[in-house]
Amino acid sequence: MPNQTNCGKQVTDAAGLNQALSSAQGGERICVKGNLGSVRLEIKKGGTNGAPITITGDGNTVVKGITISASNVVIEGFQVLNAAAPGIQIQGNGVTVQDNTVKHPSGGDYDGLRFFGNNLKILHNTISDINPQGSGAHADCMQTFTSDMPSSENVLIDGNRCDKIDNQCLMAEGPGDVGDGGGGDGTSANWTLSNNYCQFGASQGLMIEAVQNVTIRNNEFAGNADKAIGLDIGATGAKISANKMGTGIKAVVGMSSDSKKGYQGPQPQGGP
Template identity: 50%
Template sequence: MTTHRQDLPRQRRPRLVLGGAALLVPVAVTVFQAPPATSGSVTASAARRLVITEGGTPGNPVVHDGHGRAVDGITVEADHVVVENYTVDTPRAPGIEVTGHDITVRNNTVVRPHGGDGDGLRFFGDDLRILGNTIRGTSNRHGHADCMQTFASDTPPSRRVLIEGNRCEDIDNMCLMAEGPNDGEGDGHGVTSDLTFRDNHCETLEASQALMFEDVRDATITGNTFAAAPDHAIGLARGSTGAHVSGNDVSPDIRYEVGIDESSLPGYRGPEPGGPP
């Protein structure tokens, strides 16, 4: 069984570049981008990566509804966007990556992401909603292949994020790895806080824990199903204060529900911690 951290650097998908400048803010374009060439047993999809760089306005988001359409991954770098009902089969990892404010990722399916770290979904920004998605078959042969991940190094911290009703199935590493800007690897700017992880199904196969929070304040973890047999379900470390844990269904094969370090104890509410994070 692996520990929560592996000695591999994070790998970040390059931002979309048009006209020699990275698109860090919304512009009036939506691009279907050709996938990189692949080798070995992975076959490049005939689909293209959906890259969204145009957003809407508060209360009037731009909605991209795939109606089941297959794409070779999804990248959102815009505000006020809904992306839903896409099928992402064997994409370059991360299968879905969103950066911005007021983004909803809903009812998408990501299967067997490859390359990079092998993550299914990455998110960065404020007021994000990740709802009803299925992510399946991440493999640690590509790195530390999480179902979902956020961090704050060359990316913004994440605040007010709702992750609800998702299924993480056959996941080699963690269902969620959330790291703030002061976790020892971040850039020290801002705060990662107010992440709600609710009513999700989480199947972790190789990591020591299903969820890991480092320097994440005021997390709420409730109503989830933790399957398979990691050592423990939840890790709280490096100042992840104010966490609230309740109402989770934990497999009897998991030794204890919550592991926590001393720096994360202030404000903690939940079951008695069973050991280290």
């Protein structure tokens, strides 16, 4: 549960929150209570390495979306209800997003959460009811890409619940995925996905393209699909272990030939 002790500032409305954010300093904790359901939380100012700015809801604090465009920030304890998609967007370094709920964002690709940047932690969030409402959009629990956005290194995605997801729990496209969601500078690498629950409706729960050195362990997958995990377009160095498969999933992993280098895990069954 979010910790609302040692708060530098206590706020209960949008005006107070904006004022608190504009004057916040590194290491400060801003605690938010109440229903801010008409307001999208916009974080444009961060702390410093080792002294982030922390914005803490009480677990029942409602906002209409969260956008982080800063580094060294912690966001926790919010309910993101009926937001414009993505429900949460992270663009920055040293950002932690934890203990939040995202339910039924709409518009765009109807994604629950998007992330871009290095040294990110996405922990113990619940993202549910991700569906395109008949629009044909590619509605994922989480997504990242590198066309016109930063690549992502050192990412921990742990203990999250992706429930009632129309498409995939994670669609990840690194810089090497040129011509689709990739391209751009930098490297997307060194990710860990652990202890997550993934209930999905696509032909795979995770699609990892051109992201290197991804560890996928101790996750639970539920759906009716060819496989739980797809590795494609040079997604080398993957390590896959101790994942639990629902009865409707035929294989743990499918893999392209250019993703086999450094792979450790179950025998791949077909392509990605």
